[in-house]
Amino acid sequence: MKAIRPKPLLALGLCLTSALGCDDQKEPSASGEGSQAIVSQCGLPMVSAPTAQGRARPALATAMTLPVPATIPVTGGAADATATLVYSLPADNNRALSCRYKRNGAALQLVDCDREVDATSWLEASAVDLTVSDPRARASLTICPVSGVVDQTSLRPTAEASAVRAEQMPDARNVGYDRVEGALTTQDVLSYVASARADERVKALLGERNAFIQELDATDAKSGNRTSHQLKLIFFSHSNGRTVEVTMNRSSVVNAQYIQYFPPEGKEEIEQAIELAKQDPRLAGRINDLQSGGMAFQHTENSAYLNHRVMDIRFYDAQLVSRYFAAVDLTDLKVQAAGAVQ
Amino acid sequence: MRIAAALAVSTLVALTSSHASAQATYGSKTWGGYTFGWSVDSNAGVSLQNVSYNGTHYIAKASMPVIRVQYDLPPGMICGPYMDRIGPANIVLENGEYVRFWEAGGQLVVWVRAQISSYALEQQWIFNSNGRIDSRLFSSGLQCSYNHRHHPYWRIDADIGDSANDEIRVRYTDGRIFYVPNEFNRNKLTSPAVANWFFRDGPTGKKLTVTPGADGSADAFAGFDFYGRKYQSPTEHMPWASNVGGFSDQGDLVLGSNNGEVIGPAGPSTDVVGWYVAHLLHLASGGPSQWQAVGPSLMLH
Numbered sequence: 001m002k003a004i005r006p007k008p009l010l011a012l013g014l015c016l017t018s019a020l021g022c023d024d025q026k027e028p029s030a031s032g033e034g035s036q037a038i039v040s041q042c043g044l045p046m047v048s049a050p051t052a053q054g055r056a057r058p059a060l061a062t063a064m065t066l067p068v069p070a071t072i073p074v075t076g077g078a079a080d081a082t083a084t085l086v087y088s089l090p091a092d093n094n095r096a097l098s099c100r101y102k103r104n105g106a107a108l109q110l111v112d113c114d115r116e117v118d119a120t121s122w123l124e125a126s127a128v129d130l131t132v133s134d135p136r137a138r139a140s141l142t143i144c145p146v147s148g149v150v151d152q153t154s155l156r157p158t159a160e161a162s163a164v165r166a167e168q169m170p171d172a173r174n175v176g177y178d179r180v181e182g183a184l185t186t187q188d189v190l191s192y193v194a195s196a197r198a199d200e201r202v203k204a205l206l207g208e209r210n211a212f213i214q215e216l217d218a219t220d221a222k223s224g225n226r227t228s229h230q231l232k233l234i235f236f237s238h239s240n241g242r243t244v245e246v247t248m249n250r251s252s253v254v255n256a257q258y259i260q261y262f263p264p265e266g267k268e269e270i271e272q273a274i275e276l277a278k279q280d281p282r283l284a285g286r287i288n289d290l291q292s293g294g295m296a297f298q299h300t301e302n303s304a305y306l307n308h309r310v311m312d313i314r315f316y317d318a319q320l321v322s323r324y325f326a327a328v329d330l331t332d333l334k335v336q337a338a339g340a341v342q
Numbered sequence: 343m344r345i346a347a348a349l350a351v352s353t354l355v356a357l358t359s360s361h362a363s364a365q366a367t368y369g370s371k372t373w374g375g376y377t378f379g380w381s382v383d384s385n386a387g388v389s390l391q392n393v394s395y396n397g398t399h400y401i402a403k404a405s406m407p408v409i410r411v412q413y414d415l416p417p418g419m420i421c422g423p424y425m426d427r428i429g430p431a432n433i434v435l436e437n438g439e440y441v442r443f444w445e446a447g448g449q450l451v452v453w454v455r456a457q458i459s460s461y462a463l464e465q466q467w468i469f470n471s472n473g474r475i476d477s478r479l480f481s482s483g484l485q486c487s488y489n490h491r492h493h494p495y496w497r498i499d500a501d502i503g504d505s506a507n508d509e510i511r512v513r514y515t516d517g518r519i520f521y522v523p524n525e526f527n528r529n530k531l532t533s534p535a536v537a538n539w540f541f542r543d544g545p546t547g548k549k550l551t552v553t554p555g556a557d558g559s560a561d562a563f564a565g566f567d568f569y570g571r572k573y574q575s576p577t578e579h580m581p582w583a584s585n586v587g588g589f590s591d592q593g594d595l596v597l598g599s600n601n602g603e604v605i606g607p608a609g610p611s612t613d614v615v616g617w618y619v620a621h622l623l624h625l626a627s628g629g630p631s632q633w634q635a636v637g638p639s640l641m642l643h
Contacts, residue, residue: 163476163478163555163635163637165464165480165633165635166442166444166446166451166453166464166466169444169446169447169451170446170447171446171447172444172445172446172451173444173445173446174442174443174444175373175443175444175445175450176443177369177370177371177380177441177443178369178370178371178372179366179369180366180368180369180370180379183366183367183368183369184366184367184368184383185364185365185366185367186364186365186367186430187364188364189367189383189430214384214385214429214430214431215367215383215430216383216384216385216579216580217368217381217383217384217579218579222402222499222501222505231383232579259580261580262425264385264425264426264427264429265431266431267431267432270431293457293458293459293460294459295422295424295425295426295458295459295485296424296425297422297423297424298410298422298423298424298425312421312422312424312459312485313459314459314460314485316459316460316483319629319630319631320460320461320462320482320483320484320630320631321460321484321487321630322459322460322484322485322486322487327420337420341486341487342419342487
């Protein structure tokens with residue numbers, strides 16, 4: 001027996017239970033030494049580790065081995081003895097590896113491992129602590145081999161994976177998808193938007209000036225069952241400066257309310273803003289041959305248009321270079337700025 | 343008011359004509375051991391729902407709810423910031439469909455093309471036969487002729503087996519692995535660097551690993567690379583319960599439950615969601631036609 005102080009970062013790879021095949025993959029400790037004793041630096045009970053078997057495992061390029069015993073044989077002590085093995089990790093602020101054990105006959109058996117916990121005090125205390133709740137217990141460590149924790153496939157840099165635009169993929173062929181009977185279509189959405197706008201509750205919330213923004217699936221993806229025509233319709237009321245959510249069951253309005261939500265620009269809003277921009281004298285005669293589109297300015301605390309619904313309209317050429325712009329305020333129905341893009 | 347009324351009529355006409363056909367907004371697909379649903383009706387790009395691989399359910403929903411864009415601008419210049427969201431209003435139809443399903447090189451590529459102002463975007467989910475799904479966002483175009491960064495946010499609601507008993511773990515490049523007990527915001531370029539994050543199902547040990555691509559680094563505008571959150575139903579479709587866009591000036595993603603909720607260890611009440619953020623630098627000197635791509639890989643294993 002030779003007392004050692006284990007290195008704090010012995011390595012990696014965890015064996016969670018013997019059922020994962022630890023016994024079939026005997027592997028030595030990282031040190032490759034014989035019987036070891038690990039002496040706690042905190043005055044906790046001494047534990048010992050039997051000889052590791054086999055040759056030292058060469059470290060993987062992307063991984064090393066952290067020996068975590070699957071079982072700790074114990075003599076004496078209470079029947080409900082438990083232990084916690086903690087590897088502190090100074091290089092990783094305030095985190096540690098903790099493994100929990102429970103008593104199973106003459107051994108403490110690993111229950112759970114690789115828990116990240118706040119462990120500032122442990123970092124200061126020692127490299128490795130083994131705490132056994134019954135001070136009469138004596139434990140020896142069985143070094144358990146690595147069990148395939150590191151998945152080289154999953155670690156593969158995505159640079160090796162595909163990053164090719166679809167149109168440049170050779171021999172690509174359309175294989176289609178499986179249609180869901182009765183699936184919601186854009187035509188359905190249009191019909192439901194019209195129904196919502198005819199509802200008196202919705203009218204009151206929308207005010208005179210408003211835009212339909214988007215539809216949202218109202219079903220829970222976790223249910224696994226898509227109920228195709230339950231949806232939420234999102235509008236923005238420019239009259240009231242608020243977002244309106246209308247819950248629909250097909251063409252029936254179930255509920256309508258204001259919500260705290262910053263919606264994306266709606267197609268109606270972009271169309272409306274482009275029409276306003278085209279009427280601005282600063283752009284007259286300059287944008288006839290250009291394509292147009294736009295986005296809503298993202299509001300931040302320092303936004304120039306905070307609390308206003310402002311569209312950044314761009315008139316761009318065939319190479320997607322913006323030539324002219326207009327900042328169109330749909331709250332005030334005003335072109336705030338317009339001109340050539342510098 | 344007359345202007346408003348006229349615009350309302352004109353936009354209604356435009357909307358009607360552009361939505362005249364009946365494109366399905368969702369459907370399903372079976373391919374190479376995968377079964378999954380897809381949809382475009384939450385303005386989160388083409389999202390995947392209830393993804394199973396070789397008979398195991400891994401994902402309740404994987405989507406890309408936002409691409410935040412910020413420009414480096416001289417004083418006095420206004421250009422953004424923007425929150426681009428891909429949805430039916432800006433997806434370019436092909437043969438009357440929103441979503442394309444192409445098979446190429448032994449892969450299934452599920453993709454959409456979108457035009458948002460002067461940005462041309464292509465979003466892909468690439469299914470590989472070994473359980474890996476590569477997620478990609480391609481971008482080109484210049485809204486303004488200045489350097490800028492696109493920050494796509496992928497939301498991954500992993501439900502391995504079922505919605506409970508999942509936790510999020512982080513694996514560093516030196517191999518150490520930890521689970522994370524509370525909601526968190528993290529960067530990948532720590533010391534040592536993060537190799538990946540993974541969702542792990544307690545009862546089965548099965549995992550969904552999120553491995554970063556060559557996805558740039560966080561900055562003051564988009565300050566983190568990965569967020570761990572407890573699943574909250576209201577954030578399923580509207581992640582940002584705020585009228586200022588849901589982002590602080592420091593770039594943090596403010597979700598409804600960013601309150602340090604317990605998300606581990608895995609147990610009956612641990613239903614977790616991860617947000618992965620990439621950072622795509624677009625140099626104006628490269629012109630508008632350059633296409634660049636970012637995105638993580640998801641490994642189901």
